[in-house]
Amino acid sequence: MTTLSQIAAELQGYDPQAMSATDVQLFLSRLVSPVEDAVELPLFEALGRVLAQDVVSPFDVPPHDNSAMDGYAFAGRQLAGGAALELQVVGTALAGKAWQGRDGHVKSGQCVKIMTGAIMPAGLDTVVPQEFVSARNDVIGIPPGLLQLGDNRRLRGEDLAQGQPALLKGELLTPARLGLAASLGLKTLLCWRPLRVAYFSTGDEILSLGDAPREGAVYDSNRYTVFGLLSRLGCQVIDLGVVRDDPALLEAAFTRAAAQADAIITSGGVSVGEADFTKTMMKKLGDVAFWRIAMRPGRPMAVGRISSVKLASGPDNAHLASYRNNSTPEGAILFGLPGNPVAVMVTFLAFVRPALLQMMGASSAPPPLLRARSLEAIRKKPGRTEYQRGWVSAAADGTLQVKTTGNQGSGVLRSMAEANGLMVLHHAQGNVAPGDEVDVMMFEGAI
Structure with a gap:
């Protein structure tokens, strides 16, 4: 097991x-490793x-040469002269069965009416095409001059040849990929098990839903946004x-979380000046680093591993035995996020989500950042990465444009709820003028 100090030394x-932000992403990519348990799942559950x-692929796709159009099939060598061509129709080929015809052959000067997907005689x-x-x-x-030899014909195996990889280990199963697996006649797929992620909020000022309001306290929104973010990833969330x-x-919360989960996410308790019970307990139970990240919002963050320590015996802990037996031997990966609601979401999207995907066994690269023209001036000092909440839309000329969605304070949820992406203003970047292009991280599929 690689320690934090070993990763830091590299x-x-x-x-x-x-x-x-770049160093954080690199550090986390070296800290986490994929789960190793796989399960066979029906397509509807994958x-x-x-x-x-x-x-x-167990066979060629398509398994036969077939027609890409409703039209008339013929021998293309008859086009060689470049003149108009007249052909006699001698039958009809329907999808789903081979055309037999009178003797199974079509002579020069003849053609067969054919439906889309029908086997080529x-x-x-x-x-x-019939309309021509x-x-x-x-x-x-x-x-x-209308056609060339081979037009509107799908070749056997042009999609997939028998023995060719159709889907690759590490790919996320999208609707299109499920359809591709089904087209190969597969009922089940071998998938990595879901990642188990435990989450809790910390702080005496945090109210759970249903608690009576009190002065100086706020209701816990982080718990619900993190639940949504983890659920979108397909994680098994332990609240x-x-x-x-x-x-x-x-101590009890960290202990229970490490016994049940592959990863632990907390919010609050990692900033300078806050009550240090959370940080003290992280240090006591694991190998943890506390960072100040050159970013806005979301400067403080803790990362590391929390040991899967032995729980006290008793009826309250009996149900954890099955989790403990399957838990990662070196303990659960810890992501200690800031307490402010927007900072939680930004640090999750920028750092935690890519790390969890790596732990899930996903090999796909993160989605590319889009480029959009800023509709307003934005003040920005070089030396930190800023994530501005924005709304991306199409301009009249079809290019992308983006504007901020209001107050960018790290506790302002409304501007996050009204955004469809984050403007990513990079570490070395300075002020943005109206019309300047900026990178945008879109929310679709994440938030």
Whole structure:
């Protein structure tokens, strides 16, 4: 097991008090490792899961040469002269069965009416769409210069050849990929098991829904946004609620979380000047680093591993035995996020989500950032990465444009709820003028 100090030693210029967003991403990519348990799932249960092995095509797709159009199939060599062509229709080929005809062959000067997807009759290799011909009785006319040999024919195996990988280990199973697996006749797929992620909020000022309001306290929104973010990823979420700033309660929460989960996410308790019970307990139970990241919002963050320590015996802990037996031997990965609601979402999207996807066994690269023209001036100092909440839309000329959605304070949820992406203003970037292009991280599928 690689320790945090070993990872830090590999990173040039590592400084936990001045981490760039790029350094955080690199550090986390070296900290986490994929789960190793796989399960065979029916296709209807596999959406959003990660493939644990390559899927190899058991046959050619398509299995026969077939027509890409409703039209007329004929031997394309008859186009060689470049003149108009007249052909006699000698039958109809329907999808789902081979055309037999009178003797199974089509002579020169003849054609077969054919439906989309129908098997090409022997010796025929070209299809003219029905809307391009003139028809009189059983004779069609094809204008000169309309076609080339092989037009409108799908070749056997042109989609997938037998033995060719159709889906690759590490791919997320999207609706299109489920359809591809079904087209190969597969009923089940071997997938990595869901990631188990435990989450709790910390702080004496946090109210759970249903609690009576009190002065100085706020209702816990982080718990619900993190639940939504994890659910969108297909994680098994273990909700441990709100934990007060009490050493015994915090130790119990971390202990239970490490026994049940592959990863632990907390919000609050990692900023300078806050009550240090949370940080003290993180240090006591694991190998944890506390960072100050050059970013806005979301400067403080804790990462590391929390040991899966032995729980006290008793009826209250009996149900944890099955989780403990399957837990990661080196403990659960810890992501200690800031307490402010927008900072939680930004640090999750920028750092935690890519790390969890890596733990899930996903090999796909993160979605590319889009480029959009800023509709307003934005003040920005080089030396930190800023994530501005924005609304991306199409301009009249079809290009993308973006504007901020109001107050960018790290506790202002409304501007996050009204956004459809984050403007990513990079570490070395300065002020943005109206019309300047900026990078945008879109929310679709994440928030």
